[in-house]
Amino acid sequence: MKIDIHLRDNTTGERYVYYDDSDWAGWDEDRNADYQIEWMFAYGNYACDCNRALYFEAAKTGKWPNNLDRDCGHERYTIERIVERGTDRVVYYDDDEASGL
Numbered sequence: 001m002k003i004d005i006h007l008r009d010n011t012t013g014e015r016y017v018y019y020d021d022s023d024w025a026g027w028d029e030d031r032n033a034d035y036q037i038e039w040m041f042a043y044g045n046y047a048c049d050c051n052r053a054l055y056f057e058a059a060k061t062g063k064w065p066n067n068l069d070r071d072c073g074h075e076r077y078t079i080e081r082i083v084e085r086g087t088d089r090v091v092y093y094d095d096d097e098a099s100g101l
Contacts (some may be wrong), residue, residue, distance in 0.1 A: 001024045001083075001084055002021055002022075002023075002024075002084070002085040002086070003020045003082050003091065004018070004019055004020070004082070005017065005020055005059070005079060005082050006078065006079070006082070007052065007055060007078070008077065008078045008080050009017055009052050009075055009080075011076055015080070016056060016059035018055045018058055019059075019085070021058055023097055024036060024087050033058065037082060037091050038091075038092050039091050041079055041082065041094075042092070042094075047074065048072050049070060049071065049074065049075065049077050050070045050073075052076075052079070052101035053068055053077065056090060061072075066079040068081035078082060078091060078094050080093060080094070081091065
């Protein structure tokens with residue numbers, strides 16, 4: 001499944017969309033969720049600002065950054081929503097508590 005990641009930089013207020021052409025696993029009937037995406041962006045590596053900064057910069061510049069030094073944390077970047085491309089079905093979003101807002 002291809003996804004579009006809608007990100008916000010909470011420091012600047014800038015918003016960008018990263019069009020991810022990776023093949024993400026889709027709906028998991030046993031867990032009743034898009035488990036792979038939810039886990040990675042809520043609890044895994046992509047929950048950390050240092051990794052979210054990569055997606056944000058790639059969306060902003062159109063190129064994946066080679067060397068980007070960002071601090072770890074959970075406050076600077078918010079995933080406003082991740083949608084399944086072609087359906088606009090929201091498969092993940094940060095809640096207010098998780099985003100620190």
